[in-house]
Amino acid sequence: MELLEGKNIVGYSDSFSVTKCMHGFNPATGETLEGDFHVASEEEIEQALDLAQKAAPAYAALPPKRRAAFLRQIAEEILALEDHLIERASAESGLPNGRFVGERGRTVGQLRLFADWIENGSWVEASIDFANPERKPMPKVDIRKMLEAVGPVVVFTASNFPLAFSTAGGDTAAALAAGCPVIVKAHESHLGTNELVARAIRDAAKKTDMPEGVFASLVGEGHELGKKLVLDSRVQSVAFTGSLRGGKALYDLAAGRKNPIPVFSEMGSVNPMLLLPSALDRPDMANVVANSVTLGEGQFCTNPGLLLTIDSDASKKFQQQLASAFEQKSGSTMLNAGIRSNYHTMVEKAADQVGVEITGKGKGNEQSKNSSVPYCATASGKAFLQNPQLHEEVFGPFTMTIVCADKRELDEVIATLQGQLTCSIWGDEDELATFAHSANLLKSKSGRIVFNNVPTGVEVCHSMHHGGPFPATTDARFTSVGMDAIKRFARPVCYQNWPASQLPDALKDGNPLGICRREDGEYVSPK
Numbered sequence: 001m002e003l004l005e006g007k008n009i010v011g012y013s014d015s016f017s018v019t020k021c022m023h024g025f026n027p028a029t030g031e032t033l034e035g036d037f038h039v040a041s042e043e044e045i046e047q048a049l050d051l052a053q054k055a056a057p058a059y060a061a062l063p064p065k066r067r068a069a070f071l072r073q074i075a076e077e078i079l080a081l082e083d084h085l086i087e088r089a090s091a092e093s094g095l096p097n098g099r100f101v102g103e104r105g106r107t108v109g110q111l112r113l114f115a116d117w118i119e120n121g122s123w124v125e126a127s128i129d130f131a132n133p134e135r136k137p138m139p140k141v142d143i144r145k146m147l148e149a150v151g152p153v154v155v156f157t158a159s160n161f162p163l164a165f166s167t168a169g170g171d172t173a174a175a176l177a178a179g180c181p182v183i184v185k186a187h188e189s190h191l192g193t194n195e196l197v198a199r200a201i202r203d204a205a206k207k208t209d210m211p212e213g214v215f216a217s218l219v220g221e222g223h224e225l226g227k228k229l230v231l232d233s234r235v236q237s238v239a240f241t242g243s244l245r246g247g248k249a250l251y252d253l254a255a256g257r258k259n260p261i262p263v264f265s266e267m268g269s270v271n272p273m274l275l276l277p278s279a280l281d282r283p284d285m286a287n288v289v290a291n292s293v294t295l296g297e298g299q300f301c302t303n304p305g306l307l308l309t310i311d312s313d314a315s316k317k318f319q320q321q322l323a324s325a326f327e328q329k330s331g332s333t334m335l336n337a338g339i340r341s342n343y344h345t346m347v348e349k350a351a352d353q354v355g356v357e358i359t360g361k362g363k364g365n366e367q368s369k370n371s372s373v374p375y376c377a378t379a380s381g382k383a384f385l386q387n388p389q390l391h392e393e394v395f396g397p398f399t400m401t402i403v404c405a406d407k408r409e410l411d412e413v414i415a416t417l418q419g420q421l422t423c424s425i426w427g428d429e430d431e432l433a434t435f436a437h438s439a440n441l442l443k444s445k446s447g448r449i450v451f452n453n454v455p456t457g458v459e460v461c462h463s464m465h466h467g468g469p470f471p472a473t474t475d476a477r478f479t480s481v482g483m484d485a486i487k488r489f490a491r492p493v494c495y496q497n498w499p500a501s502q503l504p505d506a507l508k509d510g511n512p513l514g515i516c517r518r519e520d521g522e523y524v525s526p527k
């Protein structure tokens with residue numbers, strides 16, 4: 001396997017700018033990893049934007065089969081990187097190799113799913129209202145509508161999924177599937193992984209004869225590169241996964257442009273789990289919770305950071321069991337020094353609040369320079385209602401149980417929650433009926449409502465919704481996981497009185513693509 005080159009990926013020619021270099025670090029050992037990664041020069045940034053703009057119409061106009069072939073080839077090129085990719089991702093993130101075998105499977109799987117979905121063709125939501133010249137008093141004109149690519153998309157890669165939410169992750173796959181060129185802003189925590197995958201995408205683009213500029217990957221230091229890309233008028237949409245501060249800053253920046261564009265930021269969520277009385281009696285409940293909270297060092301956007309209970313003997317017993325479960329847990333290396341330091345600062349801040357008690361503490365890993373220590377805490381419903389700090393996300397293996405005095409206080413607590421990616425309810429079906437009001441309140445706060453399952457582990461499928469009211473995301477109508485993620489990068493185009501021969505195939509009479517579409521308001525299935 002060739003060594004890392006440290007070059008930005010811009011078009012098909014090799015980029016030779018001599019600029020300042022950034023380096024990758026192993027968060028467990030602090031050692032500097034192989035690779036001198038050049039910060040993108042002004043010329044490279046300009047070239048990436050220019051090529052993306054030029055590629056956009058040609059790429060969007062390609063038959064879906066061609067774009068699907070490109071996505072499938074990206075999957076092949078990623079698999080061809082074999083263990084080199086797994087080892088680099090593991091070294092840069094502190095996460096074990098096994099995690100990346102799974103994450104690579106997810107990355108490749110979602111590329112292939114998007115390929116299938118665009119070949120199927122129904123994603124464009126075609127709708128036709130046929131002309132009726134005989135209509136009285138006014139003739140009805142022919143109106144047809146479908147989703148079409150928006151143009152160049154900037155993707156900010158996520159620190160916590162170096163493969164599946166990164167360079168060739170869900171955002172990139174969805175944008176490329178929709179027909180949009182992508183410019184990736186590499187995450188500084190996994191520059192080597194980014195380069196390997198970015199080269200795989202470039203090679204796939206070449207092999208499948210995609211227009212030059214369909215993909216670029218740029219490295220930047222500080223926020224300058226990200227800001228420049230978001231502010232550039234050629235960029236039409238932005239996808240981001242990370243902190244509330246970062247996601248909101250980019251959203252505001254884009255809204256302030258002369259031609260504002262959407263920024264689909266996926267940010268903070270504490271993913272409350274309501275534990276109803278029968279769940280508190282389950283002997284495995286505390287372990288189920290502790291396993292979900294500490295999975296991947298708690299560095300998941302769906303990590304359950306808040307447990308809601310009503311005070312009872314069972315809730316007290318559950319607290320003790322949860323504390324014991326946490327005491328058995330060992331922390332391990334977090335993604336980077338900043339995330340570890342932020343985690344421990346947030347735990348200390350939570351512990352300093354009036355009425356908060358740390359009830360369980362796991363062990364750190366002394367072999368690692370960046371280990372987490374898992375914690376669980378408790379506070380009363382009253383304390384939660386009085387203190388907004390207790391509503392904040394603690395990104396890492398931490399959860400807090402809120403013990404409410406009664407059902408009324410529980411509903412007050414739920415009513416004050418911020419927007420969430422997920423809310424979960426544990427109990428039996430009779431209790432769900434008894435707590436229907438609480439369940440409805442939880443639904444009003446979240447994009448995914450879960451029953452007797454943990455929220456961690458987000459299935460990539462057609463019916464997934466991974467988005468929720470602010471601050472979970474900047475637009476609760478859209479998902480960043482699953483096939484509907486493609487809709488973030490497409491907009492409806494309506495054709496009025498357009499000549500039949502010039503219509504896109506999806507809108508032609510006789511449904512030549514055999515897709516699901518609406519005709520005069522009725523859903524029709526392919527023949």
Ligand code: NAP
Pocket residue numbers: 156157158159160185186187188220221222223224226227241242243244245246247249250266267268269300301302338339342343395
């Ligand atoms: P981050 O600080 O939000 O950074 C993510 C990406 O956005 C980076 O490429 C960063 O660029 C860029 N960025 C951030 N703020 C920006 C700004 N104002 N202008 C331009 N670019 C900006 O996220 P992170 O580094 O992944 O982790 C930091 C914290 O985010 C974590 O401790 C955690 O609290 C949270 N987080 C949440 C999730 C989630 O799924 N909810 C996932 C990951 C992280 P630079 O690299 O140049 O700074």
